[in-house]
Amino acid sequence: MSGRLEFDFEWRITLFTLVLLPLLISLGFWQMHRAGEKTLLAAAFERRQTQAPQPLDEIGKQPAEQLAYLPVLLHGHYLPQQTFLLENRVQDGKYGNEVLTVLALDSGGLALVDRGWVPADPARQKPTEVPEPPSADAGSTLTGSLYVAPGKPFLLADTALEHGWPKRLQAIEMDKIAAVVGAALYPYPVRIDAGQPGALQVNWEVINISPAKHRAYAVQWFSMAAALFLVYLLRSTNLWQLMRRTPGDKESPHE
Incomplete structure (x- = not known):
């Protein structure tokens, strides 16, 4: 050798x-x-939470990264018949849906409000019980934060929204939702704060993996x-x- x-x-x-x-x-x-992206997201969230909520209709056009987790203030009334169920959301090991309801703003225009989580049947044999939001006569003033998805949702196939209400979603695709609503929506959904009118079980995760x-x-x-x-x-x-x-x-x- x-x-x-x-x-x-x-x-x-x-x-x-x-x-x-x-x-x-x-x-x-x-x-x-x-890891770097998640670090920036967490830092942006902590920084934005120290800011006072801004009226949604006073927010001008800004880059998406500057709007992520921005605290906002909304005045308007819910349109409970226009409700969407975001499927495959798990909390504390239980299957459920996030409930998103259209809010008609007093200043004009519409916004999509994510009201939080409710339990649901994973087999989809039983309808999801969704508590009604406050009536339109009462009106609502609520706070929340803008949710800007970090990237495009991963879908195995192109999805089409089913007939009837509430409509089920695999991911939040604002263009498809606006087409179903029949009017322009604010480009990003608002995640409602706990204790606000119409809020359900609210436990937002900024990052799912540290x-x-x-x-x-x-x-x-x-x-x-x-x-x-x-x-x-x-x-x-x-x-x-x-x-x-x-x-x-x-x-x-x-x-």
């Missing part, structure tokens, strides 16, 4: 490693990127990539034999 590092490229193992190794590394960097957990996932992916590379290196070279040799070993004449 010579003292030089020698390679033995077995094409199937080499191909497998060339395909999987970049994938593992890219997943690690993706998790690090998500930045620390994303970083832990990144370490796992990078560790898997390192392990794969090490296994490939030991399988495709004589590195292990070289490592096992002691400084006093002498090469055989036939080596």
Whole structure:
């Protein structure tokens, strides 16, 4: 055995490693990127919560990132017949829906208000019981915060809203909701504050996975990539034999 590092490229193992190794590394960097995004979201939320609510009709056009979690004040009345149920929302291990109801603003225009969570039948055999919001005669003044989704929702297929009310949603797609309502809506839904008129079970999660957990996932992916590379290196070279040799070993004449 010579003292030089020698390679033995077995094409199937080499191909497998060339395909999987970049994938593992890219997943690690993706998790690090998500950790950075979640850190910024949490910081933006904390910063915005110190601001006084602004009347929704006085907010001018601003970039989406400046509107995320912005506290707002709304004056108007609910249109209870125009209610949507956002499905697949779990709280405390229980399946349910988020209830979104259109609010007619006193200043004109419409806004979509996310009133919170209610329990629902996961098999969709029983109708979801939705408490009625305050009547239109009473009017409502409520506070909440704008919700700006961090990205486009992931949907397995293009969804169409069913007939009848309330209508079920797989994701909040404001253009489709506005088309069903038949009028322009404020571009972003308002997540209502607890204790406000029409509020249900409110427990908004700013981030569903903490930045620390994303970083832990990144370490796992990078560790898997390192392990794969090490296994490939030991399988495709004589590195292990070289490592096992002691400084006093002498090469055989036939080596």
